[in-house]
Amino acid sequence: MKKMQYQYMKFVFSKERGGIFGMTDLIIFSGQSNMQGQTERLLGDTPIDGCAEYRFLTDSLVPLKNPCGEDIRYDGTEGFAFGTPGTENWHGQMALGSTVYGYTSLVPFFCDAYRKTAPHHPCVTAVHAAKGATQLAYWMPDSEGYPMLVRKAEAAIAKTGEINRRYMIWLQGESDAIAGVKKDEYKRSLREFAYSLKARFSLDRFGIIRVGQFTMDERDFEIIRAQDELCCEDDFFLMLTTAALDFCTKEEYKHFMNPEAHGHYSAAGLCELGRLAGTALGESV
Template sequence: MNRVPNNKKIIFILSALCCLLMVGVNLYQQKTWRSMDLIIFMGQSNMSGAGGDASAAPELTEGSGYEYRAVTDPDTLHVLSEPFGEKENRGALDDTELLERKGSLVTSFVNAYYGQTKVPVVAVSASRGSSSLNGWLTKGLKEEAAERLKAAKDCMKKEKIHVYRTYMVWFQGEADANLETTADEYKAQLAELVSYMKEQGVEKCFLIQLGPDLTDPAKHQEIMDAQLTVCEENEDLVLVSTLPAELIDPDLRDVLGIHYKQEALNLIGADAGKNAGEYVKDHGTEK
């Protein structure tokens, strides 16, 4: 009977042990990775938090959220704090000459979302005051948002954080109401923007409905109705809050009646985050 020489047996055994060791190391490394949802917050001045007050924002639920600062500190993540996106001004998404970001709905959104999903969120600021949908499509806003989203993914990979799911939150419409954008135009343009963001990896757009103009209640109505309709017609959009339509107390707005104060932003964020979280629990992609 032919026998395998002892030295060959030893080599075979050592090779097998090396393979097992490599598999074990790989499994260990995989276990050290964390999973988080990546959410980019897009829109105009009420998403930026022009009427907010960081001191009146809720305390962040421990472990629930982080901010990726694409402009001021792109190499790491920060525990989410208000004012969210305070100095994240760059390129087409630069609010420097338009408004001050004082406090947002993002912390309340993340708290409520995490309460439903138990998955931490990495939040990315991508809003600009007075921005219309046409501006988002033609003036470089969507490209800047996409660049920030990609940079966030790269940073998360470096930090050994697995991107579990990717979403966008959209809170906008005043500019299009002022421009008298028609309902059909608004729906088509929003669908185009969401389609572009889907190409960047966004799975769904969570939409917060525009609220009324307190001085002229009919002024925003066509855009408000268009937002409801597009969420019914387009499976890529999910309506997560109609609360702004109910917040008609002037004390919840700034002196101009345009920007929501922090009390209102907290309510809107909590409502949208809870509904988005419930949607994700029921429909979110399992990975």
């Protein structure tokens, strides 16, 4: 294992090749704050064997660990982290965000579980491209979030080199529930968004971590049903886990919720969601 890790990290930082070669899978992670990562503490800050995170601002591959992600402005330049003293209007200035407060994202736990479970035990390039408080409309091809998502993913693909499998992982929908978006509208838009990325990046699957509850009323279930139906009706969509709903509603899982932010998962919760979802993707191969 140590030899394999050394070889992989040598590939990641190769000055001659500038990327990874061999059997590598690329996974894009997008959505809103629960994908960005908004927890109460840091967990998972040890590099994951065989996994790298692509950083757009430096065009580099770095060991995958928490915190991850980048604060990138709409023009592709470096921004500032959410909550940075002396700053304001983060949501209005950033296209993509890093893990809030430098804490925890599910991305490292997902990639670790996927790599261990997938039969080909691939190396992984992770692309963190999420932003809190965004509706699905923000990510649509004709909207403001899509261009930076595409730019970062395209750059990651170029940096990685030869890629075996390509995936998009989606955790989003709370803001659409708050806005009262109906099932059919969300379902139609998510299909359009997913197939646009499939055509652009030759994605193998579009994995969904089904949203939990935020409004705590029927509006949440419009989004939940839309995600359920897409995964039942279209093989391109893959339901990775439905556990988020239990985390939000059952007393025995309350430790998986962030006590400091309603509707957000704790560090332990994102660890568990990442583990469940990454295992499911690996088992689907």
